[in-house]
Amino acid sequence: MHIRVFLLSLAFCVLTAAFPAHAADMTARQTAEAGADRILALLNDPAFKTPEGKPVIRKKIEDAVLDLFDFEEFSTRTVGPTWRQFTPEQKQQFKDAFTELLRNTYIDTLDEYNGQKIRFTGEISGGNGKRVEVQMEFLADQKVYPVAFRMLEKNNRWVVYDVLIEGISMIKNYRDQFRDILAKNSPQELIDRVKAKAEEQKNKPKEAK
């Protein structure tokens, strides 16, 4: 009896460790590591290379990404101060469109994965401990690339709100573009353009390798 309870609780712990419900107790770095490990495990799943297993794994990866990255933060931060001029509907529309854009831009690159590794190297906190930059190294083709997740605590758990690759902020890159567009156009115009770009990325023919 005891053994069964023990095994059950063990199984429960192992299972729930993979889900965000317990993330409140985790530090930013633990959250980032857990998220990265989960995505890595999915990418390493042999089923990912098979035609029937691929869509399933892709979906799981997308869920893991949506869990680790906060697309609401991505949206507000890429728009910047002008976000206040967006109506609630526009905010939602923008968030959906921008999420779709990022998804369509990067989803195909998952297929190129072949065993690259990530090594966590450190963390720096800022903003009175409310922000943490988790630093890591991406090992590919015998080269090392510095990557960092900027994270903040939201609803009792840590989420990623920006990604830096070789010190270049993804959010900043989009924000500079959106600022340029919003300087001359309305929020609706920006939303429409993000939607159009997302669609364009989706229909983009895969380049022959």
Add this chain to the structure above:
Amino acid sequence: MRRILFTAVLALALLCGAGCASKQDNASTSQEISVTASTGSAETSVVNEYYGGLDDYDDYSEEDLAAQNDPLEGWNRFWFHFNDWFLQYIVKPLHKGYAFIVPEPIRNGISNFAHNLAFPVRMANSLLQGEFAQAGVEFDRSLVNFMVSLGFADVASQSEPLYPYHPETENFDYTLGVWGVPDGPYFIIPFLGPSTIRGAFGEAGDAFMKPQYYVLDWEISTGSSVFFSFNDADKLYKPYDQITESALEPYVALRNAYLNMRKNRQQELSLTFDTQD
């Protein structure tokens, strides 16, 4: 996600040149970032109020806006569109055909040869910066490469350097920086791509230091330079496509990526020098 990062990382790394940013001095970098973080936190309350709940620690800084300063935007946008057209419709199709005929090892060999051939440029710049030991290292490396492989390989890179070697600094752009010339605004060089005013002078200076311009006819030396650049074109257009294809405003995306990369690289190089001294 990992793959995403990898591709983006690769793109950026390639654009910034031959593996210029893969190594970092961790201690100095952390210091750098924590400095940013702490200045940012001081502003947080102000930012909070102004942006209606959107707090941040370094995302909307004044420096950020200053970096966007682009007084030559008219010129730059024109040449951005021209270069884009030139790359997509002339260089890319030609290079695809070329890459089909000439296998990658040979293209890499040509690339190494071009690099070794340009050693006097790097040596001269080291001398102009007062880096005499570095100039000596440059001479020795090239000598070894030419003796072993006629310059078609970089054998020198396979042995552990006795003296830190950083060829990224050996250009006239960096020399001007050492002399205290400011970077100046963003400037797109026709046919070549994004740079700054100082970067453009740097390119011109380097071109004047190439010995082939004084030995060979100008048609041949120019032709060889164009060919060497063309040989490496795929290293340029792949990251370029990565940056611009996903962008809503390709011009702004490229400017942002380029200026950031430039800033990071300069910071990194000065850090390397600090730790060395």
